[in-house]
Amino acid sequence: MSIIAAETQIGTVALTVADMQRALRFYQEHLGFQLRRTEDGEAILGTAERDLLQLKELPGARAVRGVSGLYHFAILMPNRRELARILRHFGNQGTRLQGFSDHLVSEALYLSDPDGNGIEVYRDRPRSEWPYREGQLMMATDPLDLQDILNELADEEGSAKDAPWQGLPPGTIVGHIHLHVSNLSRDEAFYRDTLGFELITRYPPSASFLGAGGYHHHIGINVWAGAGAPPPPHDAVGLRWYTIDLPTQDARDAVEQRLRSAGIVLEAHQEGLLLSDPAANGIVLRVIE
Numbered sequence: 001m002s003i004i005a006a007e008t009q010i011g012t013v014a015l016t017v018a019d020m021q022r023a024l025r026f027y028q029e030h031l032g033f034q035l036r037r038t039e040d041g042e043a044i045l046g047t048a049e050r051d052l053l054q055l056k057e058l059p060g061a062r063a064v065r066g067v068s069g070l071y072h073f074a075i076l077m078p079n080r081r082e083l084a085r086i087l088r089h090f091g092n093q094g095t096r097l098q099g100f101s102d103h104l105v106s107e108a109l110y111l112s113d114p115d116g117n118g119i120e121v122y123r124d125r126p127r128s129e130w131p132y133r134e135g136q137l138m139m140a141t142d143p144l145d146l147q148d149i150l151n152e153l154a155d156e157e158g159s160a161k162d163a164p165w166q167g168l169p170p171g172t173i174v175g176h177i178h179l180h181v182s183n184l185s186r187d188e189a190f191y192r193d194t195l196g197f198e199l200i201t202r203y204p205p206s207a208s209f210l211g212a213g214g215y216h217h218h219i220g221i222n223v224w225a226g227a228g229a230p231p232p233p234h235d236a237v238g239l240r241w242y243t244i245d246l247p248t249q250d251a252r253d254a255v256e257q258r259l260r261s262a263g264i265v266l267e268a269h270q271e272g273l274l275l276s277d278p279a280a281n282g283i284v285l286r287v288i289e
Contacts (some may be wrong), residue, residue, distance in 0.1 A: 004196030005251035006213030011243035011269070011286055012051050012172045013073045017115050018237055020057035027053065030073070030095045030120050031121075032086065032167030040048055047168045054238065063116040067181045067232040068279035069237035072110070072118030075168070076175030077175075083107060083123040084152035089165040100144035105130045105137070105216045115237040122175065125139045130216065137216060138153050141211070159178055177242050178213075178220035181279040184208060190278050191219050195244070195255060195261045231280035241282030243271055252287050 002008075017023040024043060027033040027219070033045035033053060034074040034203040046052035052075070077083045087109060088099060099110040108122035131138040188208045191197050197210035200217055206224060209217035223229070232238055259266060259275060267274045272286035 002198035007247040008212040011245035072122035078171030180225040
């Protein structure tokens with residue numbers, strides 16, 4: 001059981017990109033984000049309801065391998081029909097997809113932005129359908145039946161079938177984030193014991209998945225960039241920080257107390273409290289009441 005509040009979610013992901021206009025075209029035209037506002041040279045994108053993504057341009061920034069940082073962030077669609085709609089849109093746009101997986105708990109599409117930042121677009125199966133074995137949640141990386149997903153749209157006719165795609169629908173959120181770290185056991189202990197997420201499943205010796213409130217995972221961590229991977233250099237594209245959204249001030253205070261007891265340095269941030277995990281991935285603790 002997690003000791004962090006069960007309603008905890010991942011909120012906004014902040015990325016460095018090399019070319020703002022190129023990134024904006026991609027996120028708006030291919031993924032359907034709305035440009036909500038610009039502040040201090042940064043672009044904030046999301047849905048009509050909420051911020052999901054914050055982009056900061058660093059001209060000449062480069063993709064660097066073998067470092068900690070973002071593996072992917074995951075856009076959670078509200079249902080399977082919306083996953084089918086964005087899949088059809090990808091086909092219409094000629095969006096290059098890099099993979100497709102049935103994870104038993106979810107169905108997922110994989111791609112990356114022009115800077116190489118990894119993205120997952122997925123839908124969850126109802127929790128009543130999640131498979132367990134001896135109390136352990138089961139996940140897999142099975143082939144995904146794309147045609148079966150597109151069949152969700154088979155009943156559309158006439159203007160509904162031909163209507164232009166309207167972008168990310170209401171209810172879309174960042175469902176989880178998956179990170180490259182440098183030491184799996186150390187970083188798993190940080191997310192489990194200090195932040196308070198529950199360890200859902202582990203794929204030794206390379207990956208762990210942790211969640212709040214019984215979710216299959218809000219945080220994925222892996223050492224696929226190499227054990228002991230250093231932080232990225234200052235001129236790299238990729239993750240700046242992501243928010244962990246807590247439901248109340250009391251919930252955030254409880255996390256803050258555990259962090260301070262563990263000697264974690266916390267800094268004031270416009271969104272909340274800024275810290276780094278042991279692999280130097282930036283985190284902002286934010287209250288969403």
